[in-house]
Amino acid sequence: MRFLLDTEQHAFADTLNAMLTAADTPSVVRDWSRGEHASGRALWRRIAEAGVFALAVPEAYDGMGPLPVELTVVFVELGRHAVPGPLVETVAAAALLAALDDRAPAKRLLPALASGTSVATLATGPYTLDADMADVRLTLAAPAQALSARPAFEDKAPSGPKQGSGGGSPQDGTGRGGGGAASISGSAAGNSAPTELRLAPPPAGPPHLSLDPARRLFPTLRDGELLATVPHLTPALTWARLATAAQALGVGLALLDRTVTYVRQRTQFGVPIGSFQAVKHQLADAKIALEFARPLLFGAALTMTEQDVAAAKVTACEAAYATARTALQLHGAIGYTAEYDLSLWLTKARALRTAWGTPDECRAAVLSDGRRW
Amino acid sequence: MDLDFTPEQDAFRAEARTWLHAHVPSAPLPSLETEEGFAVHRAWESELAADRWSVVSWPSAYGGRDADIVRWLVFEEEYYAAGAPGRVSQNGISLLAPTLFDHGTEEQRARVLPSMATGEVIWAQAWSEPEAGSDLASLRSRAVRTNGGWLLSGQKTWSSRAAFADRAFGLFRSEPDTPKPHQGLTYLMFDLRAPGVTVRPIGRLDGKPAFAELFLDEVFVPDEDVIGEPGQGWRIAMSTAGNERGLMLRSPGRFLASADRLLKLWQSQGGPEHARNHVADALIGARAYQLFTYAAASRFLQGETLGPESSLNKVFWSEYDIALHETALDLLGPEGELTQSDWSEGYVFSLAGPVYAGTNEIQRDIIAERLLGLPKGRR
Incomplete structure (x- = not known):
């Protein structure tokens, strides 16, 4: 057992971190939020050139994956720099397409995803992330819903058959199906039609x-070319x-880092506010939470169990x-x-979240699955 | 990066499991914080030692199996999964023994460790004093030079297990007027039954005498029971403190087993919805702690030392342990307040976790100052 990243994996993270630092991602995010995608597209291509999307694509489709540990390393860095775009969705789309029994859609779509010339998004709920700029817009829905061309949020009935979930007994893993952007319930992954x-x-x-x-969330459209019927959503x-999860850890690490820097510089009552125990202890708790999330994340990348x-x-x-x-509390009003x-x-x-x-x-x-690890 | 065990490690796991299956008492032993329970737990230590399972990570010369840290973790997982008793020798094994390995003499190791391994001598810690808790370096108990040794005087308190233990170890001020409080301290071992020692048991929250006050009046300690150089006690004790907070005090196996018990309790009640997230958190926390420890063990095996990050560990497990037990008591409903419940002893014990081994406030200061680089301030 050696539960540590190796030198190459660390170097990969460092390279990406340096590239993204130089890319001034906050200004890319601000462009992106106005629907101006040129700078984001350029960044996407550079990320792809670094091999990021190929990590999720099997070699048979011009990728070098699937490599979940490396992908996790990468997504921590993407989160650390708040890189915009359907990053998670592209990776999930690659996993989904690669797992289809019919190899045709994967042959057709995956090589361009791996190279970064094509961007994918994937919707399982009412909203589709970045549907305006994505080249490949994948929608997953039960057939009854797919027959309707209306956005899912309009036909979200409070009761009735939906996502094929069971009664929600304590152990069957059911949750609220289809709630929120790009969300999918555990039940839909496991036992639906x-x-x-x-x-x-x-x-x-x-x-x-x-x-x-x-x-940027667009109402999910449930019509379009039928690519496949998918018995198992679990891989995606x-x-x-x-x-x-990896992206979130990166976001958290960046927030902690920025806040530590801030409380060392900001002075009140004649001293840095970071010297106050009330401030220190909040940051210590953030550090504890993030450092215990990290091993869960890499453990998950190794086992890939649900x-x-x-x-x-x-x-x-x-x-x-x-x-x-x-971070918001310790920055005070400027953070708001x-x-x-x-x-x-x-x-x-x-x-x-x-x-x-x-x-x-x-x-x-x-x-x-009713048991501990 | 991997989480794989070698065939040798798997074989070791199987051997431990087989032995434990044959030897672990079928019914829980009485609380080790009582006189009767203490004696039964001491006998259990002897049974473990007879087949060299009491101190697997020690050299075989002292009764161990030369197990590296991964094997130690494997043993602990099996130990707690088997429902084996709490370890009455814990303080000696996890605090004093590592100090002797690092700072003791060969003569001290040969004299002290074998009887610690068998439970024949059970050790208590003697750190805190009435006026020296988190600010441990302000301690005032004295060690005064005499012919062939030292005379200890003063008062120690919150000495875990001292009500029934045999010997104790702690810090004493051997040089009275040093410029800084952590200078001039000496690390000594002493006999709790020596002339001049008075042990007054203290009832913890549930009344059981889990710790004690020690009154010392010119207690003679021979030079052979000084660990390291006189005056260097602080540095030596801090290396022990790292062990206490870090890997060696609370193994993941303990929490994996507790989470499993909690899961079964929840399932036995039909898996009530209101407790689902708390039960899930207990499972997740145990897994996180296991994987965090595997990562720390991997760093340790490649030669790194465990520094202030052991404070992350200590805050995590101590808060986790309380949350897990609170979930269990909540699930028990009207039975939850009864001291006879299977969870009561563990709950009361868990409440002390954020306080002992360096309070969690001190740990958070360490995290903020040494891991995050925040400036020192007034505590």
């Missing part, structure tokens, strides 16, 4: 505004949750969110402004 995978048309209208300005969900990945997802996202709350770049990480921490599985859904997935 076959789901249709479609290539959706471009969005017709403007996006909904997310708290995270980098996340697992990859999406792993990548989201249970480990769900544990990593909820823990990393909650650690990042708790760190965001601390949209203009200050800290806001880009603060709002992302909130959005990632519910993306690809709410905390409750992830906890249910942890208990789903």
